[in-house]
Amino acid sequence: MKNKKPLKDRLALVTGASRGIGRAVALALAQAGAHVVIVARTIGALEELDDEIRTGGGKATLLQLDISKGDKIDQIGPTLFQRWGKLDIFVGNAGVLGPLSPLHHVTEDAWNQVIDVNLSANWRLIRTIDPLLKRSDAGRAVFVSSGASSGKYAYWGPYAVSKAGLEALVKTYAHELADTNVKVNLVNPGPTRTAMRAKAFPGEDPMKQPAPEELVPMFLELVSPDCDFSGRVVGFAEWKKHHASTDA
Template sequence: MTQDFDGRIALVTGASRGIGYQIAKQLGERGAHVIALARTVGGLEDLDDEIKAAGGQTTLVPVDLMDFDALDRLGAAIFERWKKLDILVGNAGMLGVLSPLGHISPKDFEKVMAVNVTANWRLVRSLDPLLRQSDAGRALFLTCVQAQTRTAFWGLQSISKSAVEAMARTWANESLQTAMKINLADPGPTRTGLRAKTMPGEAPENLPTTQVVAADLVELLKPEIFRTGELYDRISGEWTS
C-alpha cells in the first residue's frame, strides 16, 4: 500500500468501530502514526493489531469524550512527544433519541451536545496550536444531512451537527493565514450498526461499507487538499462552501 501519509501524526476520535475505525486503520496502513481515541478498549486493541500487522504504529487513548479535562491534557501530551499534529478527524458522535423536541429530556439533550459539540470544541482548543506546527495541518469533522434538512424528530442530530458545521467553518476562517485546512464531510448512508438501528427496514447490502466510505474520506486529509471551510458530500462527490 502507498505510504503517502508516512511521518504524519493523525488523531482520530471514535476509532474503535465503524467509519472511525476504518479511517484510523487506513491512515495507519499508509504510514501515519495514529492516535486512536475511543471508549471501547477492545475495539482499540483490534485496531492496534491490524495496523501493526500492516507495519504501522498507534497510540491508543481509551477515553470518554465527556472527560473534558482529559481532552485538555491531550494537547500537552502530544506536544511533549511529537511537538505537532498533522491530522485531526472528528468522527465520534452520538445519535441520541429520535423524538419531538419538546419530548427530549434535558439529560439526553445535554449528553448529545457534550459529545457532538463541546468535545469537538475542546479538541479544537487543545490541538489548534499543534496543527499550526504542521507544514500541512488537516482537520475533518463528520456531519450528516440532517444538519441541512432539519428532519422532523431528528432534532438532536440537526442541532448538534449544525453547531459542528458552524464551528468548523469559523475555525477555518480564523486560520486562513496558516497552513491548516479545516473541512467537513457527510459520509452519507453507510453500512453500520447505528444505521441498522435507525433504519430497520433498509437492506444493508445496498449500502457502502465503512471501508469504502473511509477510503474516500482519507483522501480529504492529504496535504495537497487546499480547500478549507467547505463541506464534502461523499454521495455526490461535490464540495459546498
C-alpha cells in the first residue's frame, strides 16, 4: 500500500509560499505529512494558506518575512535550530520579475532588487540553513530557476542574470555537498499559470498554461529521501514527457 504520509515527521521551509508554485508546493508538503514553515511578505495570504493546511489536517508555522532584508534571513537558521534542531526540506521559490526593458534603461534600484531577492537571498538562505540540512538524515533543497537563465530573451536582463547566477550558485553548492546526505537541485517550471507569468505576458490566455498544482509531483520527487541526484536543473516539460513514457 502506498504511504499516504511519506513526509511524516519531516520539517520543510518554503519561501514565496503565499501564492502560485510556492503555495501549491507548501500545501502538498503538508498533505504528505511534513510540518511546513511557510514564508512570505503578506501575512493575510499566509494566514489563508495556514487555514487551508490545517483544514486538511496538516501542520504549518507562519513566518512573515521580506527576503530582501538580509539580516532577517540570517535569523532563520538559529530560529529553526532552537525549535526543531534540523531541516529536512527547503524549497526556494520566492522571486521577483523586475523590469522588462533594455539593460541601459534599468535603474540601479531595480537591478539591485532583482539580484537581492532572486540571487543574494538564496545565498543567505543557504548560509543559514546549511547546518540544519546536514543534521537531517536526507536533507533536500530545491530552488526555482527559469528558462530565462539562458540569456536568450531580450529585455529580460536583470531577471535572466539573477537566475543564471542562481543556477551557478546551486550547482556549486551541490558539489560542496558531494560527501553529505544533502541533495540540492533546481527546477525550471516553464510557462506556468502564475501572477508573474501574467505580468510578463499580459496578452496571453493563462488557461493555456499548466496550473502550479501540476508541478507538485515533480517537487515531491525532488524533496523525497529517495531522490539520489544533485546539482541538476530539472525542466518540467522534460520531466512530464519522461513520466508519460515510463507510465505508458
